[in-house]
Amino acid sequence: NAGVTQTPKFRVLKTGQSMTLLCAQDMNHEYMYWYRQDPGMGLRLIHYSVGEGTTAKGEVPDGYNVSRLKKQNFLLGLESAAPSQTSVYFCASSSISRGNDNEQFFGPGTRLTVL
Amino acid sequence: LAKTTQPISMDSYEGQEVNITCSHNNIATNDYITWYQQFPSQGPRFIIQGYKTKVTNEVASLFIPADRKSSTLSLPRVSLSDTAVYYCLVGPYSSASKIIFGSGTRLSIRP
Numbered sequence: 001n002a003g004v005t006q007t008p009k010f011r012v013l014k015t016g017q018s019m020t021l022l023c024a025q026d027m028n029h030e031y032m033y034w035y036r037q038d039p040g041m042g043l044r045l046i047h048y049s050v051g052e053g054t055t056a057k058g059e060v061p062d063g064y065n066v067s068r069l070k071k072q073n074f075l076l077g078l079e080s081a082a083p084s085q086t087s088v089y090f091c092a093s094s095s096i097s098r099g100n101d102n103e104q105f106f107g108p109g110t111r112l113t114v115l
Numbered sequence: 116l117a118k119t120t121q122p123i124s125m126d127s128y129e130g131q132e133v134n135i136t137c138s139h140n141n142i143a144t145n146d147y148i149t150w151y152q153q154f155p156s157q158g159p160r161f162i163i164q165g166y167k168t169k170v171t172n173e174v175a176s177l178f179i180p181a182d183r184k185s186s187t188l189s190l191p192r193v194s195l196s197d198t199a200v201y202y203c204l205v206g207p208y209s210s211a212s213k214i215i216f217g218s219g220t221r222l223s224i225r226p
Binding site for chain 1: 149156157158159160161164202214215216217218219
């Protein structure tokens with residue numbers, strides 16, 4: 001199993017450009033999440049999904065949109081990138097059927113720079 | 116949502132036992148305590164989770180007193196590879212979306 005994968009690993013955007021980050025998991029997990037992590041800080045939840053076709057806002061949703069058309073994929077979109085969105089983005093997934101219910105499995109991250 | 120407080124940084128030496136304490140004074144009845152480890156340029160990795168008393172796995176132990184207002188992650192005989200940031204999280208079971216990552220504790224292990 002590949003676990004949680006993220007595409008791309010690195011990206012540089014200019015202010016105003018748009019892009020989509022792709023997260024894929026092969027563990028058949030119900031829940032998926034998008035976080036951002038700024039230097040020296042903890043992770044902050046952007047959006048999450050509890051199942052195919054459903055999404056919800058997290059702590060810092062402004063400037064981002066998400067979609068979960070397939071259970072294994074969770075997309076994060078930036079419609080008009082801003083320098084404040086420069087960060088490392090992590091995707092995670094979790095299952096409601098495991099013993100450690102709050103255990104999230106994280107991807108390797110996408111490092112995004114907005115100039 | 117329960118807020119957590121943990122030391123910003125800690126130093127130790129190889130072979131020592133390291134204890135990282137987390138304070139969560141307003142923990143709710145249905146909240147669990149979870150610890151994650153994060154290495155540089157990687158996503159966090161689950162270490163251990165507990166509700167009360169003591170939990171032990173192959174990596175660490177988690178001690179939770181009766182009032183549950185704090186918890187201690189214990190790492191036995193640390194090595195250089197245990198140098199990482201450790202996050203204490205508190206949140207309700209089956210509601211991982213309500214989990215909040217704080218700034219964590221930066222643990223540095225020296226030879």
